[in-house]
Amino acid sequence: xxxxxxxxxxxxVPDDDYRGMTTTLALRHGARTIHFFxxxxxxxxxxxxGPRPSAKTSDEIERAVHVMLAxxxxxxxxxxxxxxxxxxxxxxxxxxxxxxxxxxxEDVIKTILTTNCxxxxxxxxxxxxxxxxxxxxxxxxxxxxxxQEMGGAPLSFYKDVARAGYRGxxxxxxxxxxxxxxxxxxxxxxxxxxVLDDEALEKQLRALPxxxxxxxxHIMMLFGRRHRLVLDSAxxxxxxxxxxxxxxxxxxxxxxxxYRNDAGLAFWLYITRHWIKE
Numbered sequence: 001x002x003x004x005x006x007x008x009x010x011x012x013v014p015d016d017d018y019r020g021m022t023t024t025l026a027l028r029h030g031a032r033t034i035h036f037f038x039x040x041x042x043x044x045x046x047x048x049x050g051p052r053p054s055a056k057t058s059d060e061i062e063r064a065v066h067v068m069l070a071x072x073x074x075x076x077x078x079x080x081x082x083x084x085x086x087x088x089x090x091x092x093x094x095x096x097x098x099x100x101x102x103x104x105x106e107d108v109i110k111t112i113l114t115t116n117c118x119x120x121x122x123x124x125x126x127x128x129x130x131x132x133x134x135x136x137x138x139x140x141x142x143x144x145x146x147x148q149e150m151g152g153a154p155l156s157f158y159k160d161v162a163r164a165g166y167r168g169x170x171x172x173x174x175x176x177x178x179x180x181x182x183x184x185x186x187x188x189x190x191x192x193x194x195v196l197d198d199e200a201l202e203k204q205l206r207a208l209p210x211x212x213x214x215x216x217x218h219i220m221m222l223f224g225r226r227h228r229l230v231l232d233s234a235x236x237x238x239x240x241x242x243x244x245x246x247x248x249x250x251x252x253x254x255x256x257x258x259y260r261n262d263a264g265l266a267f268w269l270y271i272t273r274h275w276i277k278e
Contacts, residue, residue, distance in 0.1 A: 001069075002275050003098045004268075006110055006222075009123065010130040011143055023068075024134075024141040025102055027060050031137035036065050044069075050138030070097040073224055078262045091269050095276060098265075100222045104185035105178055106144045107222045112167055112174075112210040114218070128162040150175035170210030183208070189223045193261075198225050217264065226265035229253055238271045 001007060002018040011024040020037030032048055039045035046065060053061065066072070079092040101107045109129070113122045133145035133153055151172060158168030177183040188196070188204060196204075198220070205216040217228035229235075231249050240246045247255075252267070259266035 001099055003095075003272075005114075005119065006101070006107070007099050009110055009126045011134065011141060024137045024143045025061065025064050026135050026143035026146055027057060027064075029054075029057060031135040031141075031143040032057065032061065033137045033139050033141045034061055034065075049141075064102050067102060068100055070100055070224070073097050078259075078265065081259060081262070082266075088266055088269055090273070090276075095269060096265060098222060098268075101144065103144075104189040104223070105147055105175075108174070108185055108205075108208065108211070108219055109144075109150070109171060111215045111218050111222075112170060113164075115167070115210065115212070115215055117165075125162050125164050125167075132157070132161055147175045147179035151179045167210055173209045193225070198227055201225060202228070221264055221268070226262045227260070228264045229256060229267045230264060235267075235271055239267075242271065 001014060001021055006012070007014050007018075007021070013022045015021065015037065020035060022033065022035045024031055024033045032050065032053065034046055034048050036044055036046040044065070046061060048058075048061060073096075075096045078096060082088045082092050101110065110122075110126060113125050129145055129150065130142050133149045134142035135146075135149070136142050153172065155168055155172060158164045158171060162168070162171075164171060174183070178185055188201060191201065201223070202216050202220060205211050205219055206213070211219070214230065214232050217230045220226070220228055221230060229249075229252060231252065236246075236249075239252060253263070256263040256267045256270075
C-alpha cells in the first residue's frame, strides 16, 4: 500500500498509516465505496459503505481487492535473488508488490497524467476526471471513469475542466478505442511473457496515444513486467542523492542488470526504501 504515488490518486485514499485504503469501485451493478485494511497479521478485512452488498457484489469486490494488491504476483524467485544482498535483502520480508488500479485502463490513464508536469497537476487532472465523469456511489464518492464515460466526454471538457493540455485528445482517443474494443488493455496486462514478450508489449504500449518511453516503463511495472527502470525527473535525483553523484542512465541500468527480469523493481525498491519504516 506504500509502493508508489498512485495510492494517493482519487478515488484511492490511503489511511494515515498506510495499513488500509478507502476507494470507490465501478462495479457491474453500480459504484461502491469500500475500506480494506489488515485486521490482524495476514488477515484482510473489507468494509462496504451503503446498503449490504449481494453475494455476487461481495465476490466482485473481493476479486477487485485481490487485483489491486497484486496478490497473484509470485515474488519468490525475486526474493531468492535478494538472499544475502546487502542493499535489498530487507525487501524479502514482504515488499515488492505494487498497488495497482482495478483496471489496466485506469493505470494507463493515470500514467499519461504524470507526463511532463508537476505532481500537483497530475492530482488536479485526475480529480477532475473522477469527480465529473466517474459513477457516484452511495455516500457521494465517485469511481474512476470507465472508457465509455471518458470517451463520451467532449474535447472541451478535457480542455476547460480537466485542463489536460495536449493530453486531452490523447485521453479521449484512447478511451474511445478501449470502449470500442479496438484496444484491449486488460489482455495486455494479463498476457504471459511466453506469449507476449517484454519487447513486444513495450512496442504495443508505445503505440498508444500519449505513451512514450517513460510511460511505457511505468505501465509495464504495474503490469508485472519489471525489467525496465523508471527513470524520470524524480527517480534520477533520488538515485543521485543516495549514491552521492549524478550518474548516466546507462550506468544505472548496468548497476541493476544483475536483477534480470526484476531490475526495474529492484531499482524502485532501492530509491523508495525510506518510505518503509523498520
